Amino acid sequence: MQAATTPRAGSALVPEHPLEDLIRSDRIPHIWCPGCGIGTAFAATLTAMKSSGIDLHKTCMVSGIGCSGRAAGYVKLDSFHTTHGRAIPFATGLKLGNPELNVVVFSGDGDLFAIGGNHFIHAARRNMDLTVICLNNLNYGMTGGQVAATTPHLARTTTTPSGNPDAPFNLPLLAWASGATYVARWTVLHTRELTESIQKAITKSGFSFIEVLGPCPINYGRRNREKALQTLKLYRERTIIRNHADPSDLDVDFTKQVILGEFVDKERPTCIENYDKTCRLPE
Amino acid sequence: MTGDEACAEGALAAGCRFFGGYPITPATEIAEHMAERLPQLGGTFIQMEDEIAAIASVLGAAWAGQKGMTATSGPGFSLMMENVGLAVCTETPCVIVNVQRAGPSTGLPTMGAQADMMQARWGSHGHYEIIALAPSSAQEIFYQTITAFNLSERYRTPVFIMTDEIIGHMSEKVIIPAADRIQTEWRPKPSGRKDRFLLYKPGKNGVAPMPAAGEGYNVHVTGLTHDERGYPEMSVDTQAQMMDRLCRKILDNRDDIIMTESHHLDDAEIVLVSYGISSRTSMAAMQQARAMGLKVGFLRLITVWPFAEAQISALAERVKGFVTVEMNLGQIHLEVMRAANGKVPCHLVGHPGGTIIAPDQVIATLKEAF
């Protein structure tokens, strides 16, 4: 029988995965394609959660819909896979309902910035104490590669067969303008920096936003003549780390240069602090 | 106080400590009242960026262990529908108030109607069962809001309170009993080993216990079709099992959920069926008709969904007909027809919305039809 001969995780042959305790291993295999960037960003998030020292029993992950939105289904924490675009307002209610919770939103660019864009800017404006991690793969992966609010101008998708006529969002600029108190961007190639950033964001109060550029070789890559490895090569060769860069310089344009780094790290009272101070009677 | 204020006070009395709202006439006063009162009671009010966010925040708060509510009217109710489905599918207790105004679209924002009754039944996609209550006075809004929370917690389901602009804005005397006279219920809580806990394994009444986030159960909550663990399972069998349980926990408990009020049904030949503000019209019409010697009775639906089908079917065996009175052009009327099943004639006294139905209109129909 196969089961008897397959070495089990944790046995001498197959060492236990370092994130084993944070993964619902009974849900593996996951749905992500070979070469997809989501798994790396997901692993960085779990690693950061562990190393940050936060109480994991009080930590939740909230996702919307899409390939990245499936992350909540694999994490062994209280995890919520909500409706398309609505992870942030759900997370807002979760946090306001129990301010002791650490709430991490993990979702994709289509979910957070097209259908859910309104919620993103308002949560940032309120400085809701959330960590929002956006896997940006420049298109809608789950539905087969349609144009997104992040798709580069002229890039091909199934709904822009002659190239994208529109311009994409500069996400860190949007986050900065909306009032986020922590904003960073990395690629899945920059796992160390990414993990450190996520750890910082989780332990910091206020609205934190981290954009993670990751390949979607199956849909975006295929239509734009980019194999997964070529995308990673772009991440290595066409990026530069410039902390505190001017947010208006942060367009994602791999024909030129893409700036990574930590762009905003400031303090401002959170939504809950402001509510308590303004609306509650002094004890 | 107004019906809207009575609704807010009822919610507070029921233990609601979270309100996610968005302004809309004629429901705004509920949000305003909650904005003032919730922080005094240690609760939280937030005005979200739209109604979609409002209901999403209420669902989030419910999983944080709170009793949450939102209140809206037609246009906002439409926007909330997708997340109503999420609440049904994930069995998230919450209360949604619709202070109905005339539609479609922006319609008559400051004038009442009862035309969202079918939207309350079927507004979200997919097949599901839902609970909707229809109060007819400010005092009743107070009590029904408490009942709505209790049903919502007992059955882990969204519950609608379908009021309307007229009772929402009307000032009436409301008696608020002492807190110890008010019965409040909470969702069933799990016990036993946390690592063996199954999020959707039902207890006796078909409802599964519900932990809150942060209690150590590592729940996974998804709007995808899921098994007892809460894990997504893309299979026909799992869909059938989940749907069966979701529907049965309401349908099997209809006796507990359906509340009606009967007036002169014992000797009635003709039965008025109504709910909400139109039941006040119907009450007056019944009294007038009886003074005229007509044997008219009145069945008031307090719970509109699930529908009091059995009661109407039984009446259809012995009465001569039904007249449904409602401020739309025939929604519950069709349900009455369905339950009467062709045995007796069913008439409608309807109205496209904007003003209350006068008892005279009911009398005219009674005279004409019977």
Ligand code: SF4
């Ligand atoms: S479709 Fe794209 S984003 Fe989705 S799992 Fe596959 S590679 Fe990843």
